[in-house]
Amino acid sequence: MATEMKQPPAYAIASVDHALRLATILQLEGGLTVADAAERLGVARSTAHRLLAMLVYRDFAVRDDTKVYRAGPVLELASHSRSTASRLRQAALPHLDRLVDELGESVNLTVRTGSTTRFIACAECRQALRVGSREGMVFPAHQTTAGLLLLSELTGEELDSTYAGAAQAEVPDMDQLRRELTKVRRNGFALNQGRSERGVVAIGVPVRSGEGAAIAGLSVSMPSVRYDRGRLRPIVAILASAASALEKDLHSE
Template structure:
């Protein structure tokens, strides 16, 4: 595998590491075979493989060689679960978009961030910062609050960044944030009142799987002028209903 002229060294290493994983997945298990398949010296293949073993993406057995590791297998299951979630959720996201006319998001929690895995733009000509694949701090988003509120309280601090200021309204105090999550859990939906993006408000509700675990959240987002307190009371039950329907699809 030759390098591309001008390509950053880190990018070359990443590309080779991914190619090595693919070759192991295709059935190449020896160091000699991996070096030959990648077109690199045996020492380079060994360095890449060792780093992947240490990270849990590969495992090595002296007589059997290299095999896919537990972390990679877990990621594969997570990718499959997310794909299933997307397929099952999409009709209900469309229902929610059509009922509200606003932008609808589907998100999952990764560490202290929300990852947007689907987005359906509404009828208004709004330019929101979100896009599929984008990440935002969980503490400043309605999606994030809906996901965090149903975790044990003792882990909330792990997902909190003290002093975070996405906007002047972002909650940067841990105790205030704890109280916000308690309120979110009690009423069944979360709010983002211009805390992640100036001029944008959101309402979100949690989605549960067949074991009752919160695995995702759905939200409606629009300009603050279109989501005052009265409209929140209209939109929140629709968001909750969409979350309930998706949860039912997942076996909840």
């Protein structure tokens, strides 16, 4: 059963969105100064300071003696995953920027937790019509390019176990999913045509650890009107080259 695509609220509150984005950054990446926060959100330093002060008040953040804000008690429950995500993100950013220049489209780095995926790094292209940043957002794994890549690495038992505890409404058609994952595994890449969002095409390849396990998905997203089927293989080759370069950086640390 398909899960409904999340849509922005009709009356979005910018300050709430900014605060939630800061909480996500603190949880995934570690410390932030007021200047860092202002730059990431594109707001004035005074606004960033007020947002961080509210996160401190509600225990989502703490400020140390050097005036650096870090994840507070509420976010520390997930601190074990922050270092891995932060290392992946920091290593990936230069490669994402180069991919944007080479492909002219927005690119993403995504990880999987259970039956969901989280976008941990994004680089937007500069075209007027583009796929915007989804950094920090969580989606059902079977609806995303990276999710398909990472699910395809699981054994049949592991796949069943992944969805065993999910709510019924969140469980896809497992027979169909197995067929799709077999194709992804055979091809070595995933093609997502409107699966997570109508009018968007995404192509992705896995990023692997030194032991060969897929730890993330590296993907490019574009409006479907710009997708040229004839470019599929060249795009996969460019992504695979970037993934290989990222893996070398990770393994050399």
